[in-house]
Amino acid sequence: MSPIARGRARVEARERVIDGELRALAIVVVLGTIMSIFDTTIVNVAIDTLGRKFHSTLSTTQWVSTAYLLALALVIPLTGWTIERFGAKRMYLISLTLFIGGSALCGAAWSIGSLIFFRALQGLGGGMILPIGQTILARAAGPQRMGRVMSIVGIPMLLGPVLGPAIGGILVDNFDWRWIFYVNVPIGILALALASRTLKSDATGTAGKLDVFGFALLSPALAFIVYGLSEAGSSGGFGGKSVIMGLVIGFALLAAFVWHALRAKAPLIDLRLFRNRGFTSASITGFLLSGTVFGAMFLLPLYYQIVRGQSALSAGLLMAPQGLGAMLAMPISGRITDRVGAYRIAPIGVAVVTLGTIAYTQVTPSTSEVLLAGALFIRGLGLGMSMMPSMSAGYQTLQQSEVPRATTTINIVRQVGASLGTAVLAVILQRQIVSSVGGGHASGALLGGSGAIPDAVRGPIATAFGHSFWWAVGLSLLCIPSALMLPRVRPQSDAGKAGAAEEERLPEPALAEQV
Secondary structure (H helix, E strand, C coil): HHHHHHHHHHHHHHCCCCHHHHHHHHHHHHHHHHHHHHHCCCHHHHHHHHHHHHHHCCHHHHHHHHHHHHHHHHHHHHHHHHHHHHCHHHHHHHHHHHHHHHHHHHHHCCCHHHHHHHHHHHHHHHHHHHHHHHHHHHHHHHHHHHHHHHHHHHHHHHHHHHHHHHHHHHHHHCCCCHHCCCCCHHHHHHHHHHHHHCCCCCCCCCCCCCHHHHHHHHHHHHHHHHHHHHHHHHHHCCCHHHHHHHHHHHHHHHHHHHHCCCCCCCCCCHHHHHCCHHHHHHHHHHHHHHHHHHHHHHHHHHHHHHCCCHHHHHHCCCHHHHHHHHHHHHHHHHHHHHHHCCCCCCHHHHHHHHHHHHHHHHCCCCCCCHHHHHHHHHHHHCCCCCCCCCHHHHHCCCHHHHHHHHHHHHHHHHHHHHHHHHHHHHHHHHHHHHHHHCHHHHHHHHHHHHHHHHHHHHHHHHHHHHHHHHHHHHHHHHHHHHCCCCCCCCCCCCCHHHHHHHHHHHHHHHHHHHH
16 A cells, blocks of 8 residues: 555544544534424424413414424525625524524513514524534534534434423423423523534635525525415315415425526525535435424324323323434444445435334224334334435535535425425325214314314224325335435545545556555
C-alpha cells in the first residue's frame, strides 16, 4: 500500500469515530428536537379536556393540533435559506427561543382562540428546530459517520409519536392541561444554554436573495395540503368541501412552485437535487415510511382505546415496545450504514416493518397483548433499520453546500408523507367501521370512545381495524423498491475523496516505485 493510501486509511479511520465533540452536538440537537416532535402528538389526549375547559366545539378545538402542523409546514421551506443567510447556530437559537416562548404562552392561554394563535407561534419555532439540527449534524459528521449520527437524531423522531400521548395523559390526569406546554420551558432553557455553549458559529451571508415568489407559492401550498388532509382525517372522507378545497388549492400552488423552481436561478427548493438518484430514492423511501409510521401510530392507540377499552395513558404506554425496538436497532444499523451503505440494511428493515405490521391485520377484541407488543417491538426494529439509514443515504451523495437545501426538502417530504398516511388510514378506518357496523356505531366509536359502543359490535370493529392495517402493510411494501435503489457505494469522507484525487494525479512510475 502506498504512503498516500495508508495516510488516507488512517484519516478515514479517525473520521469514523464518534468523538466527544460530535456526541455533544448530537445531545444538543436531540434535546431540542424531542420537544418539537413531542408537541405534534402530546396535545391529542387533551383535546376533550380543552374543549370542556374553554366551552368550544370539537371542530374548533381540533385547531389546537392543526394550527401547530400548519405552522410547521409554513416555516420549513425557509430553513435552508435562513441557515445560509444567518448561520445555523444563530437560527437554531432563535428557533429554540421562539418555541420556548410559544410554549409558555400556550400554557398561559385564556381562551381557545388565544391558544390556537400561540400554538401557531410555537409551531413557527418548532418547524425549524429539527431541520436545522439535522444540518448541523450532517455538516459535522461527514459521509463516514452520517449513519450513526442520524440514528441518534432518529430516536426522538420515532419515540416522539409514541411517548407524546403517554406523557400528555400523565400530565392531564395528574396535574393540569397547561403543563403539557409548560413542561417544554425548563427543557428548552437547558437546550438553549447547551446550544449556545456547544455550537460553533458558522459562515453567514452566503444565501443570496430570498426566493420570495417561491416562498409565496410553496408555504401556502403545504399549508393547504396539510389542512385538507387534516380535515379528511377528522371528517372521515375526502368528499367534504373543505377537504376538496384545501387539496385542490394546495396541489395547484405546488404545481406552480415546481414550474417556477425549474426556471428560477436560485429557487427556495433546489429541485435539481432530485437528479441525484441516491437523494431521490432516499426521499421516496422517507415519504412512504413516514406515511406508514404515522398512519399506523394513528390506528394503534384507537384500537387499544376503542376495542380494548384502554385509557389514553395505557394506550400510549402500550406503544412503548416500538420505541424500544427502534432504540436497539438504530445504533447497529447506523454502524452498518457507515461501513457498507444503506442499501444493504434499509430493504431488510422495511421487510421487518411489514412483518411486524401484518400481525395487526388479525386483531380481535381478545388478541393477546403480549403478542401485539412483540409484533410492535419487531416493527420498531424494522423502523430503526430503515428510516434513518435511508435518510443518511440521501446526505451521503451530496456536497456540503447542498446539505441545508437538502435538509429542507427531506423534512418537507417527510411531513407531507406523515400527514397523507394519517389522513388516508383515518378515512379507510372510518369507512371500514361504517361497512362493518353501520354509521351510528361508527360515530360512537370514533367520537365517543370505548364506552359509547356496545360489546356486541367490538368484534366487527376490531375486524375493521384489521382491514385498515392491511393498507399500512401496503405502504410498507411500496417502500421496498425505492429502498433497493439507495446508493450502492460505500460512504467516503471528503478527505478520502481528496486523497484519491491526489493519488490519481501522481505519475504511474511514481506509484509503481511506492508499491
